[in-house]
Amino acid sequence: xxxxxxxxxxxxxxxxxxxxxxxxxxxxxxxxxxxxxxxxxxxxxxxxxxxxxxxxxxxxxxxxxxxxxxxxxxxxxxxxxxxxxxxxxxxxxxxxxxxxxxxxxxxxxxxxxxxxxxxxxxxxxxxxxxxxxxxxxxxxxxxxxxxxxxxxxxxxxxxxxxxxxxxxxxxxxxxxxxxxxxxxxxxxxxxxxxxxxxxxxxxxx
Amino acid sequence: xxxxxxxxxxxxxxxxxxxxxxxxxxxxxxxxxxxxxxxxxxxxxxxxxxxxxxxxxxxxxxxxxxxxxxxxxxxxxxxxxxxxxxxxxxxxxxxxxxxxxxxxxxxxxxxxxxxxxxxxxxxxxxxxxxxxxxxxxxxxxxxxxxxxxxxxxxxxxxxxxxxxxxxxxxxxxxxxxxxxxxxxxxxxxxxxxxxxxxxxxxxxxxxxxxxxxxxxxxxxxxxxxxxxxxxxxxxxxxxxxxxxxxxxxxxxxxxxxxxxxxxxxxxxxxxxxxxxxxxxxxxxxxxxxxxxxx
Numbered sequence: 001x002x003x004x005x006x007x008x009x010x011x012x013x014x015x016x017x018x019x020x021x022x023x024x025x026x027x028x029x030x031x032x033x034x035x036x037x038x039x040x041x042x043x044x045x046x047x048x049x050x051x052x053x054x055x056x057x058x059x060x061x062x063x064x065x066x067x068x069x070x071x072x073x074x075x076x077x078x079x080x081x082x083x084x085x086x087x088x089x090x091x092x093x094x095x096x097x098x099x100x101x102x103x104x105x106x107x108x109x110x111x112x113x114x115x116x117x118x119x120x121x122x123x124x125x126x127x128x129x130x131x132x133x134x135x136x137x138x139x140x141x142x143x144x145x146x147x148x149x150x151x152x153x154x155x156x157x158x159x160x161x162x163x164x165x166x167x168x169x170x171x172x173x174x175x176x177x178x179x180x181x182x183x184x185x186x187x188x189x190x191x192x193x194x195x196x197x198x199x200x201x202x203x204x205x
Numbered sequence: 206x207x208x209x210x211x212x213x214x215x216x217x218x219x220x221x222x223x224x225x226x227x228x229x230x231x232x233x234x235x236x237x238x239x240x241x242x243x244x245x246x247x248x249x250x251x252x253x254x255x256x257x258x259x260x261x262x263x264x265x266x267x268x269x270x271x272x273x274x275x276x277x278x279x280x281x282x283x284x285x286x287x288x289x290x291x292x293x294x295x296x297x298x299x300x301x302x303x304x305x306x307x308x309x310x311x312x313x314x315x316x317x318x319x320x321x322x323x324x325x326x327x328x329x330x331x332x333x334x335x336x337x338x339x340x341x342x343x344x345x346x347x348x349x350x351x352x353x354x355x356x357x358x359x360x361x362x363x364x365x366x367x368x369x370x371x372x373x374x375x376x377x378x379x380x381x382x383x384x385x386x387x388x389x390x391x392x393x394x395x396x397x398x399x400x401x402x403x404x405x406x407x408x409x410x411x412x413x414x415x416x417x418x419x420x421x422x423x424x425x426x427x428x429x430x431x432x433x434x435x436x437x438x439x440x441x442x443x444x445x446x447x448x449x450x451x452x453x454x455x456x457x458x459x460x461x462x463x464x465x466x467x468x469x470x471x472x473x474x475x476x477x478x479x480x481x482x483x484x485x486x487x488x489x490x491x492x493x494x495x496x497x498x499x
Contacts, residue, residue: 016338016477019454020269020446022428023277025413027359031351031377032415058282071421073297083305086347086379096302117296126298126421133279135270135445137426138289139298156292164287184283194289195298195422196479 021136038099050177058185062105066131077115122150276441304347314380316392324374326355326393328469338480342386349415357396409436423478
């Protein structure tokens with residue numbers, strides 16, 4: 001263990017204790033957003049869809065200072081390991097994007113429908129949510145609404161009550177896009193995920 | 206108290222924030238009463254005492270901030286009320302986006318050369334390593350930072366703190382970690398800044414850090430603090446981590462070995478991400494992913 005808790009002096013420890021998270025605060029505007037941050041593909045390019053939604057607080061009001069990140073496989077279900085997310089060339093699909101919400105709490109991405117990463121698996125987009133007033137980032141997922149069989153067989157979705165399960169499934173828009181809202185608290189509260197469980201999960205409550 | 210003091214603007218978060226997200230502060234006084242640091246400190250003490258009792262009764266230490274932490278008023282309506290749902294990370298979550306030198310220029314790690322002149326303030330070097338929970342270096346990954354200037358002022362339209370903007374300082378930097386997980390920034394020591402969580406609320410000086418690991422599950426955003434800050438006991442954001450050992454993990458060490466003569470003071474801060482969930486190949490364990498530092 002680290003005696004002072006600050007400088008990590010040994011590499012041989014099998015387990016180090018994770019550094020705590022903190023809120024992203026209100027003043028990330030010049031740091032985290034960047035040009036084309038939410039455009040995993042150029043809008044209007046073949047196969048591109050709009051993914052959008054609103055982030056709500058526990059009073060049902062839009063949260064005007066939240067930021068979402070998505071990370072997803074390509075349309076064929078391949079996990080891409082290409083650089084270039086921060087300086088997009090307009091052609092390379094990197095699978096990752098960032099979108100800060102506007103005054104009305106709405107985020108927007110241009111992306112593709114993710115493909116299944118394994119045959120028969122329910123495709124999903126991994127999401128991290130950040131906001132002023134949110135003490136630590138939250139993880140969640142966006143599933144595509146099609147293929148009920150795959151959704152029913154999904155390990156995560158099938159472990160949830162039907163009403164909570166629905167919070168992770170996007171709606172298909174008439175233009176082929178996806179709409180998925182984040183409810184941080186209250187009625188229809190989005191299911192947020194803990195990947196650590198056990199000792200670490202206890203702490204994050 | 207300044208003459209233009211307006212009670213109704215307190216108990217909100219950023220300096221021009223309205224009160225809509227702080228409306229349900231219990232107990233609700235019939236007539237608006239300005240919450241003072243003494244009120245907040247009493248709340249913080251009660252939470253701290255309750256946590257100390259839990260530790261004494263054998264509970265495991267809490268290593269992350271509490272999401273439900275009412276002394277930070279803006280968290281009241283922004284924390285999930287249901288417990289986080291345990292999930293085994295799958296496929297995409299076991300990988301991380303790749304960043305490289307196409308994404309970040311080497312000079313972006315120096316926050317003092319982004320304008321035509323030198324920023325005001327105390328020049329500092331902040332350096333350390335990013336490791337995963339198994340002690341492996343996180344190589345070739347993106348680190349982003351942002352901070353207030355030496356006067357405690359952010360470049361942000363909603364920061365109305367009447368302290369000077371420094372035209373030579375934006376307060377934003379990025380770098381890609383080296384093969385050993387190392388990062389290094391040159392910047393200015395940020396000032397403390399006032400906010401409107403309650404009357405006379407001041408944030409300890411801090412630098413915001415955004416980090417990626419080798420897996421999406423390791424993604425964190427956090428804040429680095431400076432040693433010995435007298436505002437630590439008063440700050441509900443720092444105190445949202447109730448465990449002192451866990452708080453200490455956010456505090457850099459002054460490091461004279463990092464300090465450069467007649468140039469800048471050095472602070473060391475190592476960051477540990479959560480443990481890996483994936484079965485690693487030897488190449489990945491050596492940091493061969495992505496387009497990392499030479």
